[in-house]
Amino acid sequence: MKNIQNFLAQVRSDLGDQWVDQRPETLVRYGEHTLPGQARAPSAVLFPESTAQVVAIVKAANEFGVALYPISTGNNIGLGSRAPARAGQVVVDLGYRMNRIREINEETCYAELEPGVSFQILRDELRRRGDKLMVSATSGPPHGGIVGNAMDRGAGYGPYFDHFGMTCGMEVVLGNGEVIRTGDGSLDTESLVNWHVSKFSFGPALDGLFAQSNFGIVTRVGVWLMPRPPASRSFHFVFPDDEDLAEIIELCRPMKLSNFVPSLFRIANDLYAMAPDERNPEYLEGSRQSVSGVARKALQGKHGLGAWQVSGMFYGASTAAIEPLVARVRGHFERSGKARYIGHDEALNIPALRIAIDSMSGEPSAGELGMLQWRPGSGNSWFLPGTPMVGSQAMELDRLGRSIYEKHGMDYIVMHVASARFARGLHVLVWNKDDRGENTRADACYRELTLEFSKRGIGVGRAPADYADLHMEQMMPSLRRACQAIKQALDPNGVISPGKYGIDLPGAE
Ligand SMILES: Cc1cc2nc3c(=O)[nH]c(=O)nc-3n(C[C@H](O)[C@H](O)[C@H](O)COP(=O)(O)OP(=O)(O)OC[C@H]3O[C@@H](n4cnc5c(N)ncnc54)[C@H](O)[C@@H]3O)c2cc1C
Incomplete structure (x- = not known):
């Protein structure tokens, strides 16, 4: 306790009193999340x-032995929100004041961002500048941070x-307080030319170390942006079974x-597509x-949808240039005899498909958040996981997932996001946290999914904070030891998010 008070006194003198918040209502708000745990x-x-x-x-955290937990905007809903990895860690909310767009380069198409720049902030700024570049949006919260999202992969x-x-x-502040720049920014000069256009420079590529880890705090990032094309057209197919x-x-x-x-292809099941606009009509506490x-x-x-969309x-260059491409993909899918085609203009008026269109055309939208109200x-x-x-x-795997959801009385809400060789399966659990039995079942459901999928050789691409240890325990012991060794090298006192992603100093709890 003495350490935390001494730490806060030091930080107050470094930041100014008003930027250190210990009000009870703030602490409650930053500790909340949507997961089953406390x-x-x-x-x-x-x-x-x-x-x-x-x-x-x-540096103060190292001096006084205090654990920090950095967040960008803390909108990681369903994965831990802004709550620290362990109660009592000091949240470093980068997003509130470090939210500057430091550069937008319209020739080589990138932006340099601080952690608080949200998808919406960048979208708005790009529009103000004439809409020449496009942000790659998620279908999650528009005020989620681009840096936080990227660091969580x-x-x-x-x-x-x-x-x-x-x-x-x-740019990264390591756990030992040193600052490094990665890639072509690592040259020891302030006049950097290639930092945000060339990923690799002399020596090892360190960037990957800072994604889904706790070795440093990322303070500036270059993000590549796609030129906004003159036209874009979506296509959709509904399948019945x-x-x-x-x-x-x-x-x-x-x-x-x-x-x-x-x-990518968004392959949304019926509930994923409709839950944002519906409540479970049969729900009984x-x-x-x-x-x-x-x-x-x-x-x-x-x-007007089906089992899958x-x-x-x-x-x-133009709608006319795109139409033959749509015709080809339509012919390909309709050969199945089961696909019902929905064109771009019609889809704009179907909320579930509108979310897909927005997310593929660089428009952040809050529509999908409605799915959190599918149950109270x-x-x-x-x-x-993925396939x-x-x-x-x-x-x-889909049959397996559905059967585990049903065993625990959960509603099977899933979207497979398909690339060439792999599809990530976004399995959503929505339940009533206020009902203790349902909360316990949601937790058991997640754990059984993890166990059963891993038995089949399938891990996850990202995990809710409550399950970091569960997933780390499934990894090779040598990987865990390697992570601990890196932690010790870059953060010798273990001050950055100890426990996050299941990584801690060797021998620590
Ligand atoms: C309905 C719904 C739909 C969603 N759809 C998507 C989707 O399509 N795609 C998607 O990717 N996500 C999606 N999400 C998840 C989530 O909302 C976003 O990924 C979110 O925007 C993450 O950004 P953030 O700034 O809030 O991250 P934060 O909560 O700030 O941080 C995320 C993680 O990264 C770490 N971190 C953050 N900043 C730093 C930093 N500067 N240095 C070191 N570590 C840092 C944090 O400790 C935390 O572990 C969805 C969520 C919901 C509820």
């Missing part, structure tokens, strides 16, 4: 305004979907392997039932 209130929240202030915080749906892959050059997934995967694969379709097949069919009829997008009580977590792009394998 809230994890921090002991203080700090609001630095520069890299120099972040360095001062990290989040993704969008357009050609620049790989958000960590589209970063180029970072759950078992159609196998065929859908087979249909999508060649379109992606040949790079004919430049966006205390009931252990998943929503019935009859209710699902009724909702499909009401929305497949969406993708083309970009080009605001419980939400995301299980994020090779082979129909039979995808189908087997």
Whole structure:
């Protein structure tokens, strides 16, 4: 306790009194999350305004042995929100004051961002500058941070979907208080030319160390942006039956392997597509039932959708130039005899498909957040495994996931996001956190999904904070030891987010 008070006194003198917040209501707000576990209130929240202030915080944390937890905007809903990895860690909220767009380069098409720049802030600024460049949006909260999302290896749906892959050059405050620049920014000079256009320089490429880890605090990042094309047109197919997934995967694969379709495919099941605009019509508190097949069919009829909806997008010089591309993809899918085509103009008026269009055309939108109200009580977590792009394998895993959801009385909400060789399966759990039994079942469901998928050789791409240890325990012991060794080298006192992603100093709890 003495250490934390001494630490805060030091930080108050470095940042100014008003940027150190210990009000009870602030601590409650920063400790809340949507996962099954207890809230994890921090002991203080700090609001630095520069890299120099972040360095001062990290140095003080080392001096007084205090654990920090950096966030960008803290909108990681369903994965931990802004709550620290462990109760009592001091949240460093970078987003509140470090939210400057430091540069937008319209020749080589990148932006240099601080952690607080949200998808919406960058979208608005690009529009103000004449809409020449496009942000790769998620379908998550528009006020989520581009840097936080990239460091958590989040993704969008357009050609620049790989958000960590589209970063180029970072500034990082290491756990020992030293500042490094990665990539071509590592030259020891302030006049940098290639920092945000060339990923690699002399020596090892260190960038990957700072994604999904706790070795440093990222304070500046270069992000590549796609030139906004003159025209973009989406296409959509509705399939009637759950078992159609196998065929859908087979249909999508060649379109992606040949790079004919430049966006990813969003393959949303009925509930993923409709939950944002619906409440579970059969929900009864205390009931252990998943929503019935009859209710699902009724909702499909009401929305004019099916068991699966497949969406993708083309970009080009004009609508006329794109139409033949849509015609080709339409012919390919309609050969299945089951696909019902929905064109771009019609889809604009169907909320579920509109979300797909927005996310592929660089428009942040809040529409999908509505799915958190599918059941009351605001419980939400995301299980994020994946499948090779082979129909039979995808189908087997889909049956497995659905059966585990049903066993625990959860509603099967899933979207497969398909690239050429792999599809990430966004499995959403929405439940009533206020109902203790339901909360316990949601937790058990996540754990069983993890166990059963890992038995089949399948891990996750990202995990809710409550399950970091569960996932780390499934990794090779040598990987865990390697992470601990890096932690010790870059953060010898373990001050940055100890426990996050299951990484800590060797021998620590
Ligand atoms: C309905 C819904 C839809 C969603 N759709 C998507 C989607 O399509 N794609 C997607 O990727 N996500 C999606 N999400 C998840 C999430 O909302 C976003 O990824 C979010 O925007 C993350 O950004 P953030 O700034 O809020 O991250 P934060 O919460 O600030 O941080 C995320 C993680 O990175 C770490 N971190 C943050 N900043 C730094 C830093 N500067 N240095 C070191 N570590 C740092 C944090 O400790 C934390 O572990 C969705 C969520 C919901 C509820």
